[in-house]
Amino acid sequence: MAAFARRKAQRLARPDLSRKRALDARAAELARLLNAHERFCTTSSCDGRVLLAVGYRDTGIPAWDTDGGGIQKKNCTWLLVTHDPCAKGDVMTALEKCTGDVVFKFEPFVLHVLCRELQDAQLLHSVAVDSGFRNSGITVGRGGKITMAVRSTHCLEVPLSRKGRLMVSDEYIEFLVHVANQKMEENIRRIERFHKGLELALEAAVPTDTLAPEGPEKSRSVYVHRRKRQTIREQADPSGELEPQDDTESSLDLFAEIMI
Amino acid sequence: MAAFARRKAQRLARPDLSRKRALDARAAELARLLNAHERFCTTSSCDGRVLLAVGYRDTGIPAWDTDGGGIQKKNCTWLLVTHDPCAKGDVMTALEKCTGDVVFKFEPFVLHVLCRELQDAQLLHSVAVDSGFRNSGITVGRGGKITMAVRSTHCLEVPLSRKGRLMVSDEYIEFLVHVANQKMEENIRRIERFHKGLELALEAAVPTDTLAPEGPEKSRSVYVHRRKRQTIREQADPSGELEPQDDTESSLDLFAEIMI
Numbered sequence: 001m002a003a004f005a006r007r008k009a010q011r012l013a014r015p016d017l018s019r020k021r022a023l024d025a026r027a028a029e030l031a032r033l034l035n036a037h038e039r040f041c042t043t044s045s046c047d048g049r050v051l052l053a054v055g056y057r058d059t060g061i062p063a064w065d066t067d068g069g070g071i072q073k074k075n076c077t078w079l080l081v082t083h084d085p086c087a088k089g090d091v092m093t094a095l096e097k098c099t100g101d102v103v104f105k106f107e108p109f110v111l112h113v114l115c116r117e118l119q120d121a122q123l124l125h126s127v128a129v130d131s132g133f134r135n136s137g138i139t140v141g142r143g144g145k146i147t148m149a150v151r152s153t154h155c156l157e158v159p160l161s162r163k164g165r166l167m168v169s170d171e172y173i174e175f176l177v178h179v180a181n182q183k184m185e186e187n188i189r190r191i192e193r194f195h196k197g198l199e200l201a202l203e204a205a206v207p208t209d210t211l212a213p214e215g216p217e218k219s220r221s222v223y224v225h226r227r228k229r230q231t232i233r234e235q236a237d238p239s240g241e242l243e244p245q246d247d248t249e250s251s252l253d254l255f256a257e258i259m260i
Numbered sequence: 261m262a263a264f265a266r267r268k269a270q271r272l273a274r275p276d277l278s279r280k281r282a283l284d285a286r287a288a289e290l291a292r293l294l295n296a297h298e299r300f301c302t303t304s305s306c307d308g309r310v311l312l313a314v315g316y317r318d319t320g321i322p323a324w325d326t327d328g329g330g331i332q333k334k335n336c337t338w339l340l341v342t343h344d345p346c347a348k349g350d351v352m353t354a355l356e357k358c359t360g361d362v363v364f365k366f367e368p369f370v371l372h373v374l375c376r377e378l379q380d381a382q383l384l385h386s387v388a389v390d391s392g393f394r395n396s397g398i399t400v401g402r403g404g405k406i407t408m409a410v411r412s413t414h415c416l417e418v419p420l421s422r423k424g425r426l427m428v429s430d431e432y433i434e435f436l437v438h439v440a441n442q443k444m445e446e447n448i449r450r451i452e453r454f455h456k457g458l459e460l461a462l463e464a465a466v467p468t469d470t471l472a473p474e475g476p477e478k479s480r481s482v483y484v485h486r487r488k489r490q491t492i493r494e495q496a497d498p499s500g501e502l503e504p505q506d507d508t509e510s511s512l513d514l515f516a517e518i519m520i
Contacts, residue, residue: 136397138397139397140382155415155417157416159439167428167432175422
């Protein structure tokens with residue numbers, strides 16, 4: 001536990017290496033909420049964005065090259081990036097600058113959180129999946145580092161130009177911007193659902209380090225989680241639009257079984 | 261352990277509910293490899309595919325509707341699906357049938373594997389990330405069910421028509437098919453890398469249930485994993501094209517630390 005606290009302090013003291021040198025607004029709120037708990041430490045995030053990137057070589061992977069104008073970061077060129085609703089005019093202006101292969105992308109919310117124990121990661125994972133972030137998952141790294149990644153299935157990736165020649169019409173770009181902005185709105189709804197669900201879950205969760213590892217206390221803590229879970233689900237997703245998936249089960253109620 | 265064997269037997273006895281009623285060829289080979297080990301049980305998979313789907317309602321989510329022709333499954337309509345390289349003619353023919361909003365998608369390889377213990381999931385996760393499947397992650401579900409999901413960052417999602425009207429040119433569709441086929445080739449390379457890496461990893465891994473939980477035996481098993489790991493990485497990714505990522509670390513060498 002002391003090791004986690006040390007790692008957290010070191011991590012939060014590191015300079016922000018992102019291009020913005022700052023957290024996006026919604027991610028910043030979530031980071032504050034999580035970092036206020038000793039069991040969590042956020043390490044990277046993005047609220048979601050629309051971007052125009054120069055990419056696609058023969059491999060079919062966006063192997064970001066440095067053709068054309070735009071901001072460069074390592075070997076990746078972005079002609080445009082916005083975390084707010086996108087305007088067609090901005091896309092058209094950015095396209096004028098470029099001589100390479102341009103791809104229009106919507107990238108949804110992403111958040112990485114270091115967790116002290118596996119059960120902490122499970123708590124976050126459960127809330128994330130219930131909020132619509134179905135591609136979320138846990139990574140257990142070298143040295144026992146446990147990271148929970150919040151990821152969405154939500155994407156848009158559209159090749160627009162080839163060797164500097166625009167392959168689509170103005171009208172299509174307008175349509176695309178409209179679709180991307182709708183995805184951005186849905187992305188924000190999911191972040192809000194996640195934030196709300198997380199507040200409830202963190203409030204409901206009994207810190208297990210205050211409980212004895214064996215005996216009746218342990219059973220009680222599991223019971224508390226079980227009872228609270230339904231409430232969290234209901235409040236976090238009042239629309240009930242998310243179908244349960246076989247491979248992304250929630251997990252608040254397995255603490256006793258997993259802690260070998 | 262007996263519980264896992266029971267669950268695996270039940271799972272493998274279930275009817276295949278997929279549209280094809282069969283596994284894709286590459287996924288089938290992987291399933292055979294994994295299911296031959298008592299610690300793993302594959303539950304769902306797709307080799308990767310190109311599809312034309314009818315979707316996009318006001319939410320911006322592909323809320324697959326049932327406008328137009330095509331195969332229907334629940335409330336999702338596919339006008340075309342292929343696991344092989346795609347032909348422009350097939351896309352054009354499929355588009356003729358449709359009166360709704362059509363989206364062209366490339367979906368990469370996906371595999372879900374039930375794992376007996378957390379360390380088994382970590383082994384798979386490590387090989388998956390090293391093979392290029394960077395969005396892979398572990399889920400710990402209700403009742404302690406541990407699932408490893410192999411997922412790629414590789415995507416393509418392009419809206420093509422709006423209310424039945426095609427928004428792009430023939431030439432653009434030809435370009436798009438070319439990009440999708442390149443992605444499909446890269447996807448196959450990653451699956452092959454994963455398969456090879458997995459064979460090596462499974463061969464190298466010492467089944468921990470044959471080892472004592474404490475004492476010198478345990479230290480030796482960790483050492484075996486550490487030594488083998490470099491070999492697996494080198495053989496699985498000879499090109500060295502994958503950069504290490506802070507949030508997707510490999511994890512063969514942390515067994516001693518994570519098994520609390």
